[in-house]
Amino acid sequence: MTSVRLEHISKRFGQTTALADIDFTINSGELFFLLGPSGCGKSTLLRLIAGLHDPSKGKILFNDRDVTALGTDKRNAVMCFQSYALWPHMSVRENVRFGLAVRKQPKPEQDKRIADVLKLVQMEPYADRKPNQLSGGQQQRVALARALAVNPDCLLLDEPLSNLDAKLRHEMRSEIRRICKTAGYTTIYVTHDMKEALSVADRIAVMKDGKIAQIGTPGDLYHKPMNSFVADFVGSTNLLTGKVVGTDAGRYEIETPAGRVFGSAVNNGFLRDANVIVSIRPEQMQVARRTAAAGEAGPNRFTGKVLETTFLGEASEHVLAVNGQRLKVIAAPPLFNVPEELTVQFDPEDVVVLKE
Numbered sequence: 001m002t003s004v005r006l007e008h009i010s011k012r013f014g015q016t017t018a019l020a021d022i023d024f025t026i027n028s029g030e031l032f033f034l035l036g037p038s039g040c041g042k043s044t045l046l047r048l049i050a051g052l053h054d055p056s057k058g059k060i061l062f063n064d065r066d067v068t069a070l071g072t073d074k075r076n077a078v079m080c081f082q083s084y085a086l087w088p089h090m091s092v093r094e095n096v097r098f099g100l101a102v103r104k105q106p107k108p109e110q111d112k113r114i115a116d117v118l119k120l121v122q123m124e125p126y127a128d129r130k131p132n133q134l135s136g137g138q139q140q141r142v143a144l145a146r147a148l149a150v151n152p153d154c155l156l157l158d159e160p161l162s163n164l165d166a167k168l169r170h171e172m173r174s175e176i177r178r179i180c181k182t183a184g185y186t187t188i189y190v191t192h193d194m195k196e197a198l199s200v201a202d203r204i205a206v207m208k209d210g211k212i213a214q215i216g217t218p219g220d221l222y223h224k225p226m227n228s229f230v231a232d233f234v235g236s237t238n239l240l241t242g243k244v245v246g247t248d249a250g251r252y253e254i255e256t257p258a259g260r261v262f263g264s265a266v267n268n269g270f271l272r273d274a275n276v277i278v279s280i281r282p283e284q285m286q287v288a289r290r291t292a293a294a295g296e297a298g299p300n301r302f303t304g305k306v307l308e309t310t311f312l313g314e315a316s317e318h319v320l321a322v323n324g325q326r327l328k329v330i331a332a333p334p335l336f337n338v339p340e341e342l343t344v345q346f347d348p349e350d351v352v353v354l355k356e
Contacts, residue, residue: 001028002062002153002186004049009058011044011210018044019210022058026188026203031180033197034190036207037233042190043158045207049188050077050156062153078152082159084143086131092118092142093127099150117145121179136164137172144176148183155180157189161196173199194234198222206230228354231279238285238327240278241356244270252353254278258325262299263351275356282317283330284350288343301345302327309338318342 009022019041026032034042047053049060051072060068067075078099086095093114100110118124121141131139140160147155160176161169177200180187191197197204198218206213206221206229213233214226225231228239240261246253247265254261254276261278270276288301304320304327316334320327320342329344 001184003028004154004186004188005059005061006045006049007059007061009045009048009055009060011041011048011053012056017210019048019055022212024205024212024215026186028063028186029181029184031177031187031189031200031202033201033204034188034207035192035194035197035204035234036213037192040207041210042192042207046079046156046158046188046190049154050079051075052079075154076150076152077154077156078147078150079156079158080143080147080160082162084131084139084163086139086142086146088131091128091130092123092134092145095131095142096146096149099146103150113149117149120148120182121145135168137168137175140164140172141175141179144179148179148185152185155183155185155187157187159191160189161191161193169196176200198234204234206233208233223352225279225352225354228277228279231352231354236282236328238278238280238282240280240325242276242278244272244274244276244353247272251348252276252351254353256325258322258327259302260299261351262348263353264349265353268353270353270355277354277356279352279354280327280346280350282328283315283332285327285329285344285346287318287329287331287335288345300348300351301343303341303343305341306338309335320344 004026006022006024009019011019034045036042048055051070059066062075096114096117097110100113118127121144123141123145126138161172164172173196201218203217204221205215208229214221214230221230221234231237232239240256240258242254242256244252245255250265252263252265256278302322304322306318307321308319310317311334315330315332318329320329
């Protein structure tokens, strides 16, 4: 298995800086995601790793081998494109054989390898079909099988599920993870779909404007974002500006336009009067399904007018106006008879306090 080390990689196209000082390591056998909005540089970085572009600065190492100046054929990094790029006149078996034939492997070895990878992607019954006789999900499996057949040092996936409908895309997430982890190859996967990244990745690099905003596990990025961009991009959140007015008993007391918020003061280091941003996930704001008794209104308990309600199936989403601030709340199970006002409450441990 192969680790991938990016050392201070930068890439310029004329006067435009596409990537700036990218520096991190992808571990052997890791399923690593590059996540970010369109134009953030994630596909450019994938192409640099593939050898399709040369960096303007920096080095790329596979294990301890410097591959920066090597072409794609010399570094054995195989890319699966959005379009699948299957040969329409070839059967599934012959599409998978293509890379092996180019490498001039003996035919008996080719046949064995083809059988192995078709079994891995569960496409053995379709080996003699042409691509136009397959569904989108089946074509994606064939593209993966063709890439895996050549035993790549690094498997590169460029938004492989973007051409599938929502239901099939959801089904293929777990299949891609199963296939990649079973095969054991180091896999780098580009997407702008946050749910896709959270459900499949071992680790994720969130990118913005050609730079790394944060790298971490899906859980770390979701629950411990380092800045408001990551908090807002990796899942929906409520962001409130505020000022620290107290730090008693291991908690921040923060004055926000929506009201006073209490959050955990562990490992943040903010001082009194510091300007901060508070992040609260909508699903962590619990709807109080009964009227509060006298004196029960405590910290992190807000009441607001319901502005919008959206039924999501297993839950309902509500937008509240709290002292002029819009707060999004997820209620699970869903509320069907929604009153004009809702009261919500949330735990201080679920409040993320960020630098303004």
